[in-house]
Amino acid sequence: MNNSQQGGRVAPRGARATERSQARRAELITTGRKLFADTSYDALSMDDIARQAGVAKGLIYYYFTNKRGYYLAIIEDAVAELVERAGSTHDLPPVERVQRTVDGYLRYAEHHQAAYRAIISGGVGFDAEVLAIRETVRAELLATIARGAWGREDIPPLARTALVGWLAGVEGVTLDWIAERQVPRETVVALLVRGLGDTLRLVEEYEPSWPAPHRPQL
The missing domain is CATH 1.10.10.60 (Homeodomain-like)
Structure with a gap:
């Protein structure tokens, strides 16, 4: 048979x-x-x-x-892992969820530096397909942060703009960190999480109906 x-x-x-x-x-x-x-x-x-x-x-x-x-398939596979890391914290309390998400993001960049740089920079000659892949990562991270902060993903435009600004800062800090490696990862995590808390409180100033979590949580 x-x-x-x-x-x-x-x-x-x-x-x-x-x-x-x-x-x-x-x-x-x-x-x-x-x-x-x-x-x-x-x-x-x-x-x-x-x-x-x-x-x-x-x-x-x-x-x-x-x-x-071949290169695009590798980048897509790498992004799938990064997105999975970001989405695997949904059962955790908000503060731990954010910390684990940021820490997992940095760990990924640390161990897959060339792939991370390609994702963030747009790949070969600012490849449109790699840029689209990067947007997948951003969307998942933004959704993770929004769920942790407000318990929902359909956030107002101002909140999204503010979070995109924070995420752009995360990308810049991460690129610098993996290049220089002079600051402990735990310190970078704390820096980025504190920056997110400040961003959420700024959103609350402009959108009072979208309050930031209490300061001890972030």
Whole structure:
């Protein structure tokens, strides 16, 4: 019998082939994330990538069309991890939720510096697709902060503008921190969380119906 049993059901040969293909693609993305972790896009050729991945170059073309497609797939995978980190704190109290979100964000940037810089800077030549990926990260982080501060995501325009300003500051601070590494991560977390508290209180001044959490929470 050529079909395998999965959970008491027969898995067709085509399904098994698809699973193997998806697994192979995931392996290549994992390898790519390691390769691009500290190496810029332009510094790696397809020959370099294939050699270090231990595969034929044609296999990478098969799954990703070209180097740019491979790079975008790696960035999307990295962003998915960052977004998952941001969304995994929903069961925590507001103060711990914010601290864990910011700390997870910094940890990600610390361990995936090249990918983080690509996400924030817009990638290769300000790639529109990478910019769109960055907006996914921003939207998830803004939603996480809004839920923690006000228990909802549909916030007024002024509140959103203020939070976008804070997040732009987070991106700038993070880029500087991973470049200089002169300040402990815990201190940077405290700095950014305090800045968020100040931002929320400023929102309250302009939008009294959207009060900031009490100061001890942030």
